[in-house]
Amino acid sequence: MTTDRADRGGADGAELTLVIAAALYCGYGISQGLLAVALDMSRYPHPVPTVAVAAAVFAGAAAVIVPCVRAGAMQATLVTSYTAVLIAAVVLDAVLTRPQDGHNWTYFMYPVSLINSIMIGLTYRRYLTVIAATVALAGTYVLAAHIWQHDPLWNVLPNALSYPANTTVAWAVGHHLRRTGQRLDRARAESVAQAETAAAARAQARSARILHDRALQALEALARDSRITDPALRGHIARDAAWLRAYIERDPGAPGGDLVTALHELAQGKAAVGLNVELNIAQLRDGTVSLPPERQEALLGAAHEALTNVAKHAGVTHAAVRAHLLDGTLVLTVVDHGSGFTADAPRLDMGAGIRESIIGRLSDAGGTATVESTPGSGTVVRLSVPARTDIRAGADQG
Amino acid sequence: MCEFADSDISRDNGDSLSTDQTDGAAREMIRAALVDDHPLARRGIAQILEESGRISVIAQAASPQELLHDLAGGAICPDVVVCDLYQADDQPCLDAVSALASVQPTIVISASGRPADVVGAISAGACGYVTKHADPSLIVAAVETAAAGGFALSPHLADILYARARRPAGPPGPAVAATAKLSPREEQALSLIADGLTHQQVASRMGVTKATVGTYVERIRAKLQVGNKAELTRAALERLRTPM
Numbered sequence: 001m002t003t004d005r006a007d008r009g010g011a012d013g014a015e016l017t018l019v020i021a022a023a024l025y026c027g028y029g030i031s032q033g034l035l036a037v038a039l040d041m042s043r044y045p046h047p048v049p050t051v052a053v054a055a056a057v058f059a060g061a062a063a064v065i066v067p068c069v070r071a072g073a074m075q076a077t078l079v080t081s082y083t084a085v086l087i088a089a090v091v092l093d094a095v096l097t098r099p100q101d102g103h104n105w106t107y108f109m110y111p112v113s114l115i116n117s118i119m120i121g122l123t124y125r126r127y128l129t130v131i132a133a134t135v136a137l138a139g140t141y142v143l144a145a146h147i148w149q150h151d152p153l154w155n156v157l158p159n160a161l162s163y164p165a166n167t168t169v170a171w172a173v174g175h176h177l178r179r180t181g182q183r184l185d186r187a188r189a190e191s192v193a194q195a196e197t198a199a200a201a202r203a204q205a206r207s208a209r210i211l212h213d214r215a216l217q218a219l220e221a222l223a224r225d226s227r228i229t230d231p232a233l234r235g236h237i238a239r240d241a242a243w244l245r246a247y248i249e250r251d252p253g254a255p256g257g258d259l260v261t262a263l264h265e266l267a268q269g270k271a272a273v274g275l276n277v278e279l280n281i282a283q284l285r286d287g288t289v290s291l292p293p294e295r296q297e298a299l300l301g302a303a304h305e306a307l308t309n310v311a312k313h314a315g316v317t318h319a320a321v322r323a324h325l326l327d328g329t330l331v332l333t334v335v336d337h338g339s340g341f342t343a344d345a346p347r348l349d350m351g352a353g354i355r356e357s358i359i360g361r362l363s364d365a366g367g368t369a370t371v372e373s374t375p376g377s378g379t380v381v382r383l384s385v386p387a388r389t390d391i392r393a394g395a396d397q398g
Numbered sequence: 399m400c401e402f403a404d405s406d407i408s409r410d411n412g413d414s415l416s417t418d419q420t421d422g423a424a425r426e427m428i429r430a431a432l433v434d435d436h437p438l439a440r441r442g443i444a445q446i447l448e449e450s451g452r453i454s455v456i457a458q459a460a461s462p463q464e465l466l467h468d469l470a471g472g473a474i475c476p477d478v479v480v481c482d483l484y485q486a487d488d489q490p491c492l493d494a495v496s497a498l499a500s501v502q503p504t505i506v507i508s509a510s511g512r513p514a515d516v517v518g519a520i521s522a523g524a525c526g527y528v529t530k531h532a533d534p535s536l537i538v539a540a541v542e543t544a545a546a547g548g549f550a551l552s553p554h555l556a557d558i559l560y561a562r563a564r565r566p567a568g569p570p571g572p573a574v575a576a577t578a579k580l581s582p583r584e585e586q587a588l589s590l591i592a593d594g595l596t597h598q599q600v601a602s603r604m605g606v607t608k609a610t611v612g613t614y615v616e617r618i619r620a621k622l623q624v625g626n627k628a629e630l631t632r633a634a635l636e637r638l639r640t641p642m
Contacts, residue, residue: 209488214436217509220531221442226449245531248510276533280554280592282513282561318533320553320594324560335594380595 010188014181015073018122018174022074023065029115030058036108043106050096053089057112060085064119074123083120083133086113087140094144107149110159113137117163121170125178130171131164138163208248216244235274242271259291260284262300263321266307270319275311280322289330290388298365299332299385302358306334306371306381314338314379330387337378358383428545431457431476433465433498434507435485439530443480443507443537450538461485462494469501476502477545483508483519483527490515492522499523503544507537513558520559520622526550527558548612549619556592559618560585580618587614 037054044050064078086109093109120133138160145151145159219241228234246264260281267277291299303321310319316338323332358381359369367385430453434440440458447453457474459465462481468474479498483506485491490512498504499522506516506524509531516527525548526540532554540550551559563580580588583604590600597615601608 217436217439217530220509221438224534225442225445241531245510276531278529278532278536278554278594280557280594282557283564286561286565318535322553322557322593324557324589324592325564333593337594337596377596377599380593380599 009181010185011178011181012072013184014177017177019065019068019072019074022119022122023069025115025118026061026065029112030061032115033058033108033112036106036111040106040108044097046096050093053092053096054108057085057089057109061116074119076123079119079123080133082116083137086116087137089113090137090140091144094148098148099150107145110141110145113141114162114166117166118170121167121172122174124171125175127168127171127175130167134164134167211244211248216241216248219244231274235272238274238276239268239272242268259289259296259323262296263303263323266300266304267321270307270311273311274317275307276318277307278318278320280320283324289325291330291385295365295367295385295387298361298367299330299383302361302369302381302383303332303334305358305361306383310334310336310338310379313341316378325387328386328388329384332383334381334383335378340373340375340378342373342375427454428452428478428541429454429456429476430478430480430541430545431455431459431465431469431474431502432480433459433462433485433494434482435460436482439482439509443530446534446537447480447541449534453538453541462491462498466494466497466501478502478541479504480507480541481505481524483511483515490518492518495519495524496522499525503547505540505544505550511558513562516555516558517562517622520555520619523623525619526552527555528552529554549615551588551591551615551618553592553594556588559622560588560592563588580621584614584618587611588618591615 033054037051041047041051060082064075064082067078068074090109090113093107097106097108099106117134117137120137121130124130124133141163142156142160145156146153151159219237222228223234223238223241225234228237246261246268263279263281263284267279270277307319307321310316314336316336319334319336321332321334323330325331358371362369362383362385365385367383369384370382371379372382373379430447432440432443432455434443437460440460444455444458447455456476457465457468459468462485465479465481469476479502481491481495481498481504483490483495485494492515495504495506503525504523505526505528506519507528507530508516510529511519511527519527525544528537528540528550532552536552540552543550563585586604587600590603591597595603597608597611601611604611
């Protein structure tokens with residue numbers, strides 16, 4: 001019955017521990033009471049009612065403890081009722097065994113109620129309730145012992161202090177045990193959640209690897225296979241390949257997520273129009289780059305312009321986009337080895353337009369841009385913006 | 399065993415990375431061997447190499463062991479080996495790369511490489527790394543550079559190496575021993591190459607000659623491939639002779 005519950009740690013385990021403690025104390029109290037009654041019965045002035053009171057108290061204890069043990073937790077209503085029984089018994093016993101003269105040491109309810117008061121501390125969560133019950137019980141004892149047992153106050157009052165001592169210590173232990181149990185439960189729940197997240201991430205990584213080992217390679221090989229003669233078809237395949245690559249390489253949880261994603265989307269867009277963009281952004285994947293949205297917009301816009309110009313004018317099918325971090329600056333370079341241009345070239349206005357729009361955009365956002373081009377050798381566009389970086393030491397990103 | 403032509407130091411390896419073909423004298427066809435367990439990818443790479451008109455794919459194998467066996471038998475004699483970094487399982491085949499690299503210049507290729515694995519392959523003796531989806535001219539250039547005995551430092555590889563060099567000190571990856579630090583000039587050259595510039599463009603930006611850039615590239619390679627090449631060879635061949 002309780003064996004499987006004992007395996008539970010946490011809050012349940014704490015409650016069970018407290019119930020077992022209460023049961024043990026209760027058992028001890030009953031045993032002590034039984035012994036006292038057995039030994040003193042002969043000296044009771046009214047043996048039958050006295051023994052009846054004792055029996056009621058013992059039976060009441062069992063009536064409380066057994067359901068609590070079954071439930072695995074102290075039941076406050078039962079304990080409150082039993083406290084009332086104890087209070088009544090304290091009075092009755094005092095009356096029934098009152099001595100004609102002097103002290104007769106037959107007042108068994110004092111030790112019995114004292115032991116059972118521990119149950120009060122172990123049950124109620126709020127200390128105020130514990131104190132209320134303790135005062136009721138202890139107060140009744142003081143009155144009963146003094147009035148009917150003729151116990152002098154200098155004896156009764158120190159005795160009465162044992163009640164709050166018992167209940168307070170019991171309460172403190174119960175409180176701490178319950179708190180520890182809750183903390184344990186919370187920690188367990190957290191680690192289960194973490195394990196689930198880790199398992200999900202591993203599954204995602206595994207499926208990503210599977211995807212790219214087979215499907216991505218096949219798509220990329222097909223995209224440039226000359227046996228597929230329809231360029232539009234090849235374009236479709238190239239776009240899907242770029243999407244798949246971006247999907248696999250992009251990890252929303254990874255650092256630098258936004259910028260990396262945006263760059264992948266940029267590359268994808270260009271793949272669709274036949275420009276193969278090589279993204280070399282190993283440093284971005286390593287750590288976190290903080291770019292305020294306007295600055296990131298400007299940077300990406302400028303990169304988009306540069307790539308559009310490669311696609312339209314450079315006469316090549318390949319461009320390299322690289323991002324690296326240097327002394328608080330993010331530098332994005334767009335390089336192609338196409339036809340290039342000069343100020344004297346027929347595309348004069350085109351050249352100036354490029355410079356203005358790219359450089360203008362960026363300087364508005366606090367960055368700089370340089371455009372260098374040599375006819376026949378290609379073009380190098382270098383975009384820089386200030387950036388906060390936070391590269392994790394020892395990080396290993398795929 | 400094939401004869402391994404010593405690298406021609408006076409020949410400029412940098413030019414290979416540009417599309418400029420004015421370098422003159424007709425060369426012999428470069429003989430290449432491919433290793434890749436993915437048939438479609440293998441065909442694609444073979445096509446790219448053959449279409450250049452300067453490379454002839456003389457052998458294709460589905461596993462490094464297969465190629466090593468053929469090489470040992472003397473049946474084939476390639477100038478360059480192009481080997482997929484990830485064979486059947488998801489692990490980089492570093493031992494195989496080491497063994498192949500000890501026999502002939504070996505370029506490592508993959509659809510997508512984890513930086514630690516790529517650097518591991520270079521440390522194991524590979525003389526270059528390109529991605530399968532790179533521009534065909536880059537792949538061809540890498541093979542040509544390797545055939546001439548040089549270090550095919552593609553922009554992609556340079557970017558990976560640069561990121562690794564700039565990373566604040568942390569525990570080294572499993573495949574990479576502690577590598578010597580690069581000098582500031584070497585780092586600068588590495589970064590410019592990573593941008594995608596030709597060696598000539600790098601040289602004019604840094605104010606040095608093309609030959610100096612080539613020297614930086616070789617120094618970078620040396621710092622990555624610490625250890626006696628012959629030692630690597632012997633150890634790797636031993637490991638591969640034992641049945642897997």
